[in-house]
Amino acid sequence: SSELTQDPAVSVALGQTVTITCRGDSLRSYSATWYQQKPGEAPLFVIYGENNRPSGIPDRFSASRSGNTASLTITGAQAEDEADYYCSSRATRIFQPWLFGGGTKLTVL
Amino acid sequence: QVHLAQSGAEMKKPGASVRVSCKASGYTFTDYYIHWVRQAPGQGLEWMGWINPNSGDTNYAQNFQAWVTMTRDTFITTVYMDMRLGPGDTGVYYCARQALADSSFDHWGQGSLVTVSS
Numbered sequence: 001s002s003e004l005t006q007d008p009a010v011s012v013a014l015g016q017t018v019t020i021t022c023r024g025d026s027l028r029s030y031s032a033t034w035y036q037q038k039p040g041e042a043p044l045f046v047i048y049g050e051n052n053r054p055s056g057i058p059d060r061f062s063a064s065r066s067g068n069t070a071s072l073t074i075t076g077a078q079a080e081d082e083a084d085y086y087c088s089s090r091a092t093r094i095f096q097p098w099l100f101g102g103g104t105k106l107t108v109l
Numbered sequence: 110q111v112h113l114a115q116s117g118a119e120m121k122k123p124g125a126s127v128r129v130s131c132k133a134s135g136y137t138f139t140d141y142y143i144h145w146v147r148q149a150p151g152q153g154l155e156w157m158g159w160i161n162p163n164s165g166d167t168n169y170a171q172n173f174q175a176w177v178t179m180t181r182d183t184f185i186t187t188v189y190m191d192m193r194l195g196p197g198d199t200g201v202y203y204c205a206r207q208a209l210a211d212s213s214f215d216h217w218g219q220g221s222l223v224t225v226s227s
Binding site: 042049088089099101102 | 144169
């Protein structure tokens with residue numbers, strides 16, 4: 001079972017703002033990385049560190065972290081943002097030092 | 110540019126072993142850890158382990174420790190993931206490069222589908 005918990009599905013109207021959350025004890029110590037995955041494709045990292053966007057990722061993607069919760073916010077969601085989103089972080093367990101959340105399916109209406 | 114090119118799809122029987130390769134190009138191979146991540150059909154991402162291409166050191170997730178071996182060949186800048194397969198191991202296996210600055214995976218291979226069926 002995943003030790004990072006995400007809501008299975010979230011929907012947003014086109015052009016509106018949506019927040020995807022990720023909860024887990026490891027987030028008290030480590031920042032989250034957020035990945036976007038579209039059907040049939042490999043994941044793509046969209047946020048790393050506390051709130052850094054890789055080159056080519058639109059600035060409508062942002063992130064934050066507080067306590068045991070990390071959040072990914074898409075401000076002005078576009079149709080092409082419809083995808084699965086996964087959070088990931090380091091963990092303190094020796095035999096499971098990397099974690100992924102279960103993923104959130106984002107639907108843009 | 111950075112590219113991770115994985116081997117093609119495989120179909121195996123339970124109890125067989127599979128080797129998935131991941132050829133790296135476009136950067137200094139020994140400078141970056143490579144991780145392996147599995148995705149079962151319709152499921153999420155599952156971290157399997159990493160290999161340090163410089164030293165060959167590895168670290169496996171507890172769920173995979175008894176079944177997986179990761180190796181590398183620095184001369185051909187390729188990482189391998191060998192796995193003894195059980196019935197539930199069908200999925201897409203990805204290699205991914207860990208960024209230098211933090212724990213993110215900044216480049217991914219295209220994925221290799223492994224189908225386990227008797």
